[in-house]
Amino acid sequence: MDWYPLKLTTNVQKYTFGERLIPERLGKRGLPSGIIAETWEVSDYKDKTGTVVNGYLAGRTLHELTLAHPNELVGRGWYGPYFPLLSKFIDASHMLPVHLHADDETARNLHNEPNGKTEAWHILWAAPGATILAGLKSEFTREQLFEAFTACDYDSVLVRHSIQAGDTVYVPAGIIHSFGPDTLVFEIQQTSNLAQSVMPTDLYGNKYNQPEWYANINAALDELKNHNQPRPHGGLRLESGANFRVFGCAGTYFALERWILNEPYLELSHPRRCVILSNVSSVVHLEFAAGIERLEQGESCILPAAIGEVQIVPDGQTNLIACYIPDLQQDIIEPLQAAGYNLQQIQTLGKVNSI
Structure with missing residues (x-):
């Protein structure tokens, strides 16, 4: 089979925290009118699995392809119930x-x-003064947290950080968090939609009655962890000619890089892993053994593990976000140490341990 960059249908979520930043500031096309809080670019979550829209695999779902071709699509030796x-x-x-x-x-x-x-989270745009809430300030009793959440006094117990475009924030499961207003974010995550909220309203602005709200808070407190205080990170930068790779975060589940391309860039063959590419700037052309694919601003695709080398040719300077499941030693630690970063600096990217 001749593999190529796979583009998928976009699943749109119209939660009340959104407006029109994705089409108007990011420049993503083909979206409906009204509020757009989230666009799920690459998803194999239950009924929100994407469907291929380009090439001879058009009409096949990501779920079908993951189960039928796990080694070629996701990576050699990989197995699992869905795209990870x-x-x-x-x-x-x-x-x-x-x-x-x-x-x-x-x-x-x-x-x-x-x-x-x-x-x-990789911050694409943030207005002056934009912030995140992530992690608890210190140890609190369950009663203290319950009281803060029922009073909607989040700053009394959560850490607040300023953010700017280019920051990345690695957020382990169990860590309580929020961000906004006036922020546009790219998010990479494990394939899951499990969440516990402590807010008095749901995602569509509907108010809970008191027993429902309190039950939600208690469910969140049951799952809350306090082992990590996420911080915005500007990334670790590698230079290659006129191009730059900025390592934003890395851990067991994923790594995120921002590629700033001023000239063609060769992405080498990686049979053990695929790459999700999201274009957050001007058009690029992806040249691979079986052809050429154009990636527009705001578009995403999957480079399957079996695609081989891909030459990425920008039209002027462009910015891409690349995400993958790393071999931490080979993909993260070794290239960054070769560039002069020490292990302590590398560990600030998330959950990176020397092997």
């Missing part, structure tokens, strides 16, 4: 709910799902 990564653009014109996601153990034991949701 989910990527999205998020419009936080208004503040997101304060919430958290189950870790793998909780997902299996409490929700009967195979994995939880560790995620990372």
Whole structure:
């Protein structure tokens, strides 16, 4: 089979925290009118699995292809119930709910799902003064947290950080968080949609009655972890000719890089892993053994593991976000150490341990 960059249908979420940043500031085309809070770019989550829209595999779902061709699509030796990564653009014109996601153990034991949701945010645009909330300030009793959440006094217990475009925030499962307003984000995560919110309203602005709200807070407190205080990170930069790779985060589940391309860039063959590419700037052309694919601003695709080498040719300077499941030693530690970064610096990217 001749593999090529796979473009998928976009799943749109119209939650109340969104507005029109994704089409108007990012420049993504083909979206409906009205509020657009999220576009799920690459997804194999239940009924939100994407369908291929280009090439001879058009009409096949990502789920079908993952099950039929796991080695060629996801990576040599990989197996699992669905495509392991989910990527999205998020419009936080208004503040997101304060919430958290189950870790793998909780997902299996409490929700009967195979994995939880560790995620990372790459900030594409943030107005002056934009912030995130992520992690608890210190140790609090359950009663203190319950009181803060019922009073909607989130700053009394959560850490707030300023953010700017180019920052990445690695958020382990179980860590309570929010971001916005006035923020546009690319998110990479495990394939999951498990979440517990402590807010008095749902994602569509509907108000919970008090017993429902309090039950939600208690469910979140049952799953809350306090082992990590995520911080915005400007990334670790590698230079190659006129091009730059900025490593934004890395961990067991995924790595995120921002590629700033001023000239053609060769992405080498990686039979053990695929790559999700999202274009957040001007048009690029992807040249591969079987042909050429154009990737527009705001578009995403999957470079299958079996595609071989891909030459990425920008029309002027462009910015791409690349996400993949890394071999931490080979993909992260070794190239960054070769560039002069020490292990302590590399570990600030997320969950990176020397092997």
